[in-house]
Amino acid sequence: MRERSTSGTATDDGAGGGAGGANAPEAGRGMLRILGRPSGLLRWTSLRLRLVVVFALVALTAAVSASGIAYWLNRNTVLDRTQNAVLNDFRKSLEDSTRSLPLHPRCAELQDAARQMAGGPQNYAVLLIGVDREGKDCAATTSKDLLTLKNVPVPLRTAVNEVRPVDESNRYSHHLYWQRKQVEDTPYLVAGAKVIGGGPTGYMMKSLATERQDLNSLAWSLGIATALALVGSALLAQAAATTVLRPVQRLGHAARQLGEGRLDTRLRVTGTDELADLSRTFNRTAERLEHRVEELSGREAASRRFVADMSHELRTPLTAITAVSEVLEEEADSLDPMIAPAVQLVVSETRRLNDLVENLMEVTRFDAGTARLVLDDVDVADQVTACIDARAWLDAVELDADRGIVARLDPRRLDVILANLIGNALKHGGSPVRVSVCMEGMAGDGEGGRTGSTALSAGGGTGGAVEADAAADAGDGGPERSGQAPDEGRPGGGKLVIRVRDHGPGIPEEVLPHVFDRFYKASASRPRSEGSGLGLSIALENAHIHGGEITAANLPEGGAVFTLWLPMDAAPLADDDRRNGDTGDEGTEGGR
Numbered sequence: 001m002r003e004r005s006t007s008g009t010a011t012d013d014g015a016g017g018g019a020g021g022a023n024a025p026e027a028g029r030g031m032l033r034i035l036g037r038p039s040g041l042l043r044w045t046s047l048r049l050r051l052v053v054v055f056a057l058v059a060l061t062a063a064v065s066a067s068g069i070a071y072w073l074n075r076n077t078v079l080d081r082t083q084n085a086v087l088n089d090f091r092k093s094l095e096d097s098t099r100s101l102p103l104h105p106r107c108a109e110l111q112d113a114a115r116q117m118a119g120g121p122q123n124y125a126v127l128l129i130g131v132d133r134e135g136k137d138c139a140a141t142t143s144k145d146l147l148t149l150k151n152v153p154v155p156l157r158t159a160v161n162e163v164r165p166v167d168e169s170n171r172y173s174h175h176l177y178w179q180r181k182q183v184e185d186t187p188y189l190v191a192g193a194k195v196i197g198g199g200p201t202g203y204m205m206k207s208l209a210t211e212r213q214d215l216n217s218l219a220w221s222l223g224i225a226t227a228l229a230l231v232g233s234a235l236l237a238q239a240a241a242t243t244v245l246r247p248v249q250r251l252g253h254a255a256r257q258l259g260e261g262r263l264d265t266r267l268r269v270t271g272t273d274e275l276a277d278l279s280r281t282f283n284r285t286a287e288r289l290e291h292r293v294e295e296l297s298g299r300e301a302a303s304r305r306f307v308a309d310m311s312h313e314l315r316t317p318l319t320a321i322t323a324v325s326e327v328l329e330e331e332a333d334s335l336d337p338m339i340a341p342a343v344q345l346v347v348s349e350t351r352r353l354n355d356l357v358e359n360l361m362e363v364t365r366f367d368a369g370t371a372r373l374v375l376d377d378v379d380v381a382d383q384v385t386a387c388i389d390a391r392a393w394l395d396a397v398e399l400d401a402d403r404g405i406v407a408r409l410d411p412r413r414l415d416v417i418l419a420n421l422i423g424n425a426l427k428h429g430g431s432p433v434r435v436s437v438c439m440e441g442m443a444g445d446g447e448g449g450r451t452g453s454t455a456l457s458a459g460g461g462t463g464g465a466v467e468a469d470a471a472a473d474a475g476d477g478g479p480e481r482s483g484q485a486p487d488e489g490r491p492g493g494g495k496l497v498i499r500v501r502d503h504g505p506g507i508p509e510e511v512l513p514h515v516f517d518r519f520y521k522a523s524a525s526r527p528r529s530e531g532s533g534l535g536l537s538i539a540l541e542n543a544h545i546h547g548g549e550i551t552a553a554n555l556p557e558g559g560a561v562f563t564l565w566l567p568m569d570a571a572p573l574a575d576d577d578r579r580n581g582d583t584g585d586e587g588t589e590g591g592r
Contacts, residue, residue: 047248048241055237056230063229067222074218078211083178086122086206087191091176093117094193094202103198104133110140110200118142122206127152130200146183147205152190153179160192160201172196180208187212247275251282263290308364311357318354325350359534363518366541373410373545373570380405380414380437380496387418388435396426401437407496408569413542417550420539421500421562429502429560436499439568495548498564506554515552516540546570 097113105113114126125143132138141147149157159177166173178191187208194201250267257265265286267279325347328335332343365371381401388397418435425433507515514520519533536550543550548566555561567573 048238048245051241051244052234052237055233055240059233060226060230063226067226071215071219071222075215078215079208082206082208082211083189086124086189086204087176087178089120089122090117090124090191090202090204091193093120094195098128098195098199098202101130101199105130105138105200106132107138107140110138113200114140114142117202117204124204124206127203127205128200129203143205147203149203151183151205152192152203153181155179156190156192160194160203244275247279251279254282254286258286258289263293304364304367307360308368311361311364314357318350318357321350322354356534359538362538363534363541366538366545371541371545373573374412375408375571376411377406378409378411378414379403380407380498383411383414384418384435384437384498387415388422391419391423393422393426393433396431396433397422398432398434399437400434405437405439405496407566408571409496409546409566410542410570413546414566417539417542417564418498418500420535421498421550421564424536425500425502425504425560425562428504430504432503434499434501436501438497440495440497494568496564496566496568498566499561500564501555501559501561503559506558507552507560509554512552512554516550545573547573 094117097117101109101113110128110130114128117128118124118126125141125147127139127141127147127149129137129139129149139149156177156179160174163173164170164175174194174196176191176193178189181188181190189206189208190203191206192201192203254265254267263286266283269276269279269283328343329347332340335343381399381403384399384401388394388399422433422435516536518537540550543564543566546566547570548564550562550564552560552562
């Protein structure tokens with residue numbers, strides 16, 4: 001008898017109970033859940049976490065693959081060893097037990113032979129089937145509940161009863177066949193063979209529960225080993241990530257310091273790897289940037305000094321020219337009519353040049369940070385009326401202001417702001433120009449906004465160049481505070497709001513963001529105008545040093561509106577300036 005498995009019908013149900021790495025993915029997912037918690041060690045968006053995840057996935061793949069291969073090899077080894085031992089014992093027992101039986105044994109003789117075969121060391125159930133002397137079939141089994149002819153798979157019975165031709169390649173007509181099957185969740189090995197030369201057919205059934213338990217224990221062991229490998233790889237990845245990311249974190253911190261203006265920031269370079277090269281590159285870049293910024297700062301400071309010195313030096317000849325032009329203007333009626341237009345041109349251009357020099361000097365004070373506030377209690381309605389009256393605008397301006405609104409401000413700087421805003425509205429807007437004054441107690445009332453302008457509507461129009469310089473000269477004042485909120489430095493939280501509205505075509509949308517820029521003119525085709533392009537810029541700077549703000553916008557019903565916010569009391573700002581050691585500029589420029 002030769003061993004053969006039934007071709008195409010063998011089932012291998014369960015000696016192993018499941019894949020060895022079945023628990024490893026669960027352990028990996030649990031690890032990722034722990035790492036992904038907000039209170040965990042890592043953040044999902046961090047490079048450190050990505051490194052750990054990559055390390056863990058590689059380790060998990062390798063561990064699962066190795067565990068699966070080890071389990072499969074051990075499973076085949078255990079099952080083959082048990083199977084070969086059982087089949088060899090069954091074949092020998094069948095030969096020994098049936099050798100003494102007659103060709104047609106009685107049922108009792110078959111039963112005794114079956115008991116003898118089942119009593120061997122392998123402990124399997126036996127079924128013997130034969131034909132007695134009367135020609136009746138006789139089946140003898142050692143376990144009627146487990147092994148009967150009905151319980152033997154049909155493909156196995158067919159293979160056992162098949163008679164094969166005997167030739168050089170096949171010396172026996174019958175062979176030993178086996179098959180694995182599952183009975184009530186217990187794996188069994190079923191084998192059968194027919195005694196050659198006449199005799200009974202024998203079947204045996206061996207439980208593989210012990211082997212399955214051993215293989216399950218092996219699977220658990222491999223799963224635990226995989227989980228430990230995953231944890232170990234995560235710890236190694238954490239250590240590697242720390243080594244790699246520490247220089248990157250230092251580089252990020254240095255870059256932030258560089259962005260905050262600390263141009264002397266440098267990195268300590270150690271080693272010769274790629275990160276060291278990156279640090280050296282950063283240091284070279286920072287050094288070049290520092291040199292470039294120093295160079296540009298020097299040029300800017302030189303430009304400011306040049307403008308300041310030039311403006312200061314021009315005042316002396318301008319004073320003489322202005323005196324001469326005033327004399328010529330007084331004698332204009334007695335001059336030759338052919339000369340009178342030239343005299344008027346000289347007078348107007350002299351005044352314009354004088355205003356430009358005064359504006360440039362005021363701008364240099366703001367840029368140098370030497371302006372400071374000279375505060376006084378100001379009745380706002382009286383201040384607005386005086387500003388309008390001094391410039392003969394009473395017929396063109398409507399005032400909506402209640403008397404009794406008193407604020408502690410710098411009156412000369414407030415006059416400069418009002419003169420520029422009202423003069424700009426008269427020059428480039430449409431009459432009538434309306435000025436309204438009110439107090440607002442909560443921050444954010446009215447049209448708030450950033451430095452510059454914000455459109456309230458799509459209205460615009462084709463208004464001309466937006467620059468006004470009326471009475472742009474200012475007294476001495478406090479340090480420049482660009483971009484301050486309107487409420488800064490206001491003790492009571494209240495604020496003064498002055499709106500200057502015209503009824504013109506409005507400000508073009510593309511001009512709105514630039515109305516407070518220096519020397520900006522809306523129409524490039526008209527680069528020459530009566531103003532210098534510094535009026536609104538100076539007005540904004542004067543609002544800033546009060547802790548206020550100015551915004552420009554277009555109204556839905558047409559026209560433009562400039563809104564000025566000022567604190568009701570700017571004294572805290574002036575006190576801060578004194579504590580910070582700021583010095584004024586009175587007398588240094590021949591203040592007016």
